[in-house]
Amino acid sequence: MTGRRRTLSIHARLFLGFACALAACAALMVAIIYVGMRFLPTYGFMDTVVVDPSQVTDVAPGRRLPASGEHPDITTKEDVWNTVLAVSAGGVLVVGALGLGVGWFVSKRLLAPLGTINEAARKAAEGNLGERIAATGPPDxxxxxxxxxxxxxxxxxxxxxxxxxxxxxxxxxxxxxxxxxxxxxxxxxxxxxxxxxxxxxxxxxxxxxxxxxxxxxxxxxxxxQNAAFEPAPVDLSALLGAAVAERSAQASSYGIELSTEIEPGRTVSGNAVLLRQLTLNLLDNALTHNAPGGSAHIRLSQTDRTVLEVSNTGPHVTKTQLARLFEPFYRAEERVASARKGHGLGLAIVRSVTAAHHGTLHATANPAGGLTIRVELPR
Structure with missing residues (x-):
């Protein structure tokens, strides 16, 4: 398994880009000033000793003395500062123009995906939810x-x-x-x-x-879905036992063996009425979507969370059915092995009650057929 390629963040890339641009501009500015001051003007500084130019033999390479009758550009300190000012102003203009061009190009390139995101957001606001960005490039x-x-x-x-x-x-x-x-x-x-x-x-x-x-x-x-309640301790073990006793006659009439594995004294914080509705709906689902001679098993345990599992036998459940199982009014007709049919709201209510109690809900298709629904609630 190859590791994911590491990419610098947008912040780091912008910082490095501007740092490089600043360093390049500084170097360019120094070069412009140096070249401008080194080669453009001619100098006529006078020493205390006046020497005839015809007698001077040792001249530094690249330097020239003013010819006879030629007026040098710089003869005083004021000329030096004026020349530096002129050369610096020209350098600033060149470097500024170059920096603006580079900054425009870099920012446009780095922020180009924002245009695509904005276009997708605009289409979504108009009701077109099928548009996708499908971004490419580095994962920044x-x-x-x-x-x-x-x-x-x-x-x-x-x-x-x-x-x-x-x-x-x-x-x-x-x-x-x-x-x-x-x-x-x-x-x-x-x-x-x-x-x-x-x-x-x-x-x-x-x-x-x-x-x-x-x-x-x-x-x-x-x-x-809109439950607003003050949480109170609820003995889920006793509540589940009462729900099983309430549905035992129905299970017998359907020819379904109902077994339990309930640890006593398991308490959760929530609303007793909603939790009773949750347990009854889970039992109804396990009995309704079953077959004569089948079975349903209820297990309640507790570790760091309280776990309620209801498993039943029956036909195989497909992935498509599993994905829509908690959708209101959804019924997988092929799962019903008899004329028994519900209204398709039971598991939707289970999902809403679980969410109201800050729990999690999972449904798993059993390999031999049937379904296992697992509800985890905070202790």
């Missing part, structure tokens, strides 16, 4: 920002798709009993016989009960 801060933005767009797109599915599924779930009720009422309005009424009344009652159950489940989901 801008690359990390682009990757984080892509992840955010992925989650937003998935969330909006889930909300659209929720709206469609909720409409369908609520419309079905209403349509059934309307059809029954239309039949009843045609003056049916006593026998027909005797058949319609149980159907109307069951349809009405189904609608009430869906509305109650939606209210439970909303309550779990």
């Amino acid at each position: 801060e801008l690359h990390q920002l682009a990757d984080t933005f892509d992840e955010m767009l992925d989650r937003l797109e998935e969330s909006f798709a889930a909300h659209r599915r929720f709206a469609a599924n909720a409409s369908h779930e609520l419309l079905t009993p209403l349509a059934t009720t309307r059809a029954a009422l239309q039949v009843a309005g045609d003056a049916p016989s006593r026998e027909e009424l005797a058949e319609l009344l149980p159907m109307l009652r069951e349809t009405n009960e189904r609608g009430i159950r869906i509305v109650h489940a939606l209210l439970d989901l909303a309550s779990a």
